[in-house]
Amino acid sequence: MKTLLTSVALLCCANQVIASDLESAVSLSLPKLEQLYLHLHQNPELSLQEKNTGARLAQELRQLGFDVTDRVGGYGVVGLFKNGLGPTVMIRADTDGLPIIEQTGKSYASKVRVQDANNNTVGVMHGCGHDIHMTSFIGAAEQLIKNKHQWKGTLMMVAQPAEEVGAGAKAMLKEGLFSKFAKPDHVLGLHVSASLPAGKVAISPGYALAxxxxxxxxxxxxxxxxxxxxxxxxxxxxxxxxxxxxxxxxxxxxxxxxxxxxxxxxxxxxxxxxxxxxxxxxxxxxxxxxxxxxxxxxxxxxxxxxxxxxxxxxxxxxxxxxxxxxxxSIPSTYNDPELANAVTASIKNELGEENVVKADPVMAGEDFGLFGRTVENVPITIFWLGGVNPQDYAAAQKNGTVLPSLHSSKFAPDYPLALQTGVRAMTASALDLFNQ
Missing domain, CATH: 3.30.70.360 (Alpha-Beta Plaits)
Incomplete structure (x- = not known):
């Protein structure tokens, strides 16, 4: 981490200072994050079976100094870091894999085989990018703790299981996520996109998912x-x-x-x-x-x-x-427009305006939307994180070829660039929300 500039410079040009420091800091932490990503990718667990995944994320958060509670709503994890008076910002990542035999041909491909609920032997793969989500989640937590002198409030990290079966968010909320732990003022999430080049982010204010x-x-x-x-x-x-x-x-x-x-x-x-x-x-x-x-x-x-x-x-x-x-059943995900616009501005400032685009709503579903539909009426926003290798994306656009989609056995994100982008985007968004 670079040495902080003077307090005057921070007051006058806070966003620029954070952006400069954050980019270099994430680059330094990337080798360790890539190791975490590869571990999670090679050890996926099916929905409602995320025991080891939850334990690993709990360990990572404890090492960063969080007050951690595991096995919330199944194998969910909640980490709280209280840093003085200020807003509570919740960052969420989903943790479960899919019953898919990976066919990417990558040297680090998942070889996991398990018995499903019907006693069938199935492969397990992070075919929806949850390994990227979790690693970006830990990377953002690390950067926010390292920069805790730049914000005040409570950082709430939520690793949510069973997203693929629509059960995890319900279970965590039912167990008192917003009453036993903390009521967030803002909830942030990200999701890898199989139709957006790595290095870019897309946001849809209003309805985002169905x-x-x-x-x-x-x-x-x-x-x-x-x-x-x-x-x-x-x-x-x-x-x-x-x-x-x-x-x-x-x-x-x-x-x-x-x-x-x-x-x-x-x-x-x-x-x-x-x-x-x-x-x-x-x-x-x-x-x-x-x-x-x-x-x-x-x-x-x-x-x-x-x-x-x-x-x-x-x-x-x-x-x-x-x-x-x-x-x-899961409800549609409605990105609070005011929060979505604020997050968009933060990410543009961090990544550059050319790397942030407006997304169209999609008919896919995500139980992230449940966090914004409680009696507390907390504003939420989830953004798309580009996952496609930029060269592959350009070639597909030129040739009209179809890229592997999410849930495909051949989906292989450009994880180094996606992780770097995800950590920077999430960290910058949280910092600005703490310092509104």
Whole structure:
């Protein structure tokens, strides 16, 4: 860390001093951060199984001087560093991996294999960049502690498990995250982007990510021989009608000014060529931003499926069953515009205006949004951190090739540049929030 300039210089040109010092300080800490990244990348754990990951992050925070509590809401970790009177700034990172066999061909690729909840042997990979998130999280904590003379307040570091199954934020909040530990004045997060070059950051003020609901539909019928369809009520035909009818919910019932997606991701029914089955099962994902649109989607699904069954002459006891997995539902992520604009200004000042862009909202989901939907009504903002090697990104733009997406077995971020950018962006944002 460079020697601090005079207090006069700090008062007059604080942002410039921090930016200059921060860039060099992060460069010095990068080798150690890369080692942490490689460890986390090679030792991923599935959702709700993040025992060792949580322990490692707790150890890192304790070494930095945080008051640490682990096993919060499962394998979540909360670290508090009180540094005088001032605001409380919470920084969050998610910790779980995905059941994917890594196929990046990297020398450091994950080789982990485990048994999942159904006793199937699966690979485990940080295919959504949570290893980048966690390492940036520790890097920012380190820089903020080293620069604790430049801010006052409480730094709240939250390592959250089970993001991929929509359970971690709920569990930590239910266990009293904002009551037992601290009520933050601001909540910050970042997420790696597979469509943005490393070295850049993108932010979407307002809606950033979508409501997500998983819905199962069981379509019942009256089975029989395939040669005598007139003696049956074929659930395959009914399910087909439902799939086609679903397309009109977004196109004809919901305002075209309000985003809505209903995707049938799975359809299963029947066992043999010449047997008309008694049942077909559908699995859907629903996406939206407005709560009213989400409720309208579900109500329309129930009405439409009921109508198809009635039109086919099915009795009431064979009506389709529409089941919404409420425990897995997560709300849209709404970036508080004032906070998002402040974070944007901080990151532009740190990285340069050309490296910060405005992001469009996406229909992916993130349980980060739950931190902004408690009774405390805390402002939150999550930003996208570029993860694609800049040369690969430029080549893809030139040739029209498709880059590996998040959740792809071939997603391999440019981790040295992404980490350096993430630590600088998060640290600069937190410093400015402490010193508003």
């Amino acid at each position: 409501n997500v609901d998983s819905v199962d539909i069981t379509v019942k019928g009256q089975g029989g021989h395939g040669a005598y369809p007139h003696t049956t009520i074929d659930p395959v035909v009914l399910a087909s009608r439902i799939v086609l009818g679903i397309q009109t919910i977004t196109s004809r019932e919901i305002s075209p000014l309000k985003p809505s997606v209903i995707t049938v991701g799975s359809i299963h029914g029947g066992s043999k060529h010449n047997i008309i089955s008694n049942e077909v099962k559908l699995q859907l994902t629903l996406r939206s931003y407005d709560r009213e649109v989400r409720d309208q989607q579900i109500a329309a699904l129930k009405r439409l499926t009921q109508g198809v069954a009635i039109s086919a002459g099915l009795p009431a006891d064979k009506a389709p069953v529409v089941y919404v997995h409420e425990s897995e």
